[in-house]
Amino acid sequence: MRLFKWSKANACFVPDLDDEHRAIFSVADELQLSLTGAAPDFEILEIFHRLIATAEDHLLHEEGLMRSTRYDARAWHKHQHDTLRKRLRQFVPLVEAGDRQAAIALIEFLSKWLKDHTALADRMLGAHLRNQNRLHAA
Ligand SMILES: [Fe+2]
Numbered sequence: 001m002r003l004f005k006w007s008k009a010n011a012c013f014v015p016d017l018d019d020e021h022r023a024i025f026s027v028a029d030e031l032q033l034s035l036t037g038a039a040p041d042f043e044i045l046e047i048f049h050r051l052i053a054t055a056e057d058h059l060l061h062e063e064g065l066m067r068s069t070r071y072d073a074r075a076w077h078k079h080q081h082d083t084l085r086k087r088l089r090q091f092v093p094l095v096e097a098g099d100r101q102a103a104i105a106l107i108e109f110l111s112k113w114l115k116d117h118t119a120l121a122d123r124m125l126g127a128h129l130r131n132q133n134r135l136h137a138a
């Protein structure tokens with residue numbers, strides 16, 4: 001079963017952030033397909049590192065927006081990002097050593113994290129950013 005299919009349920013209604021979320025889902029889907037398709041190690045590693053870089057760029061983007069708009073729930077939201085970072089870091093040496101079970105565990109963890117995080121934390125942030133835009137436009 002493909003775990004990473006972006007849908008409206010994952011939307012936070014801020015176009016830039018939704019595009020970045022779609023990109024993360026797409027690389028994660030690529031990783032899952034390469035694992036189920038028994039791709040060579042170098043290919044799995046390339047996608048894995050691209051996934052981490054894509055995710056990190058996005059987390060930093062959101063954290064910058066939270067800072068610049070003085071978002072109230074920033075600490076709570078960033079804590080969720082840090083949990084993801086910590087888990088990804090734990091998986092790096094295992095996946096680099098060619099442990100495919102670890103790579104599968106990683107995508108299962110990521111799939112759940114992304115669903116939960118985009119549906120609540122990112123959606124709340126989206127509402128805050130849209131309000132800020134309205135205030136500044138007024
Ligand atoms: Fe987030």
Ligand SMILES: [Fe+2]
Binds near residue numbers: 021058062118
């Ligand atoms: Fe996000």
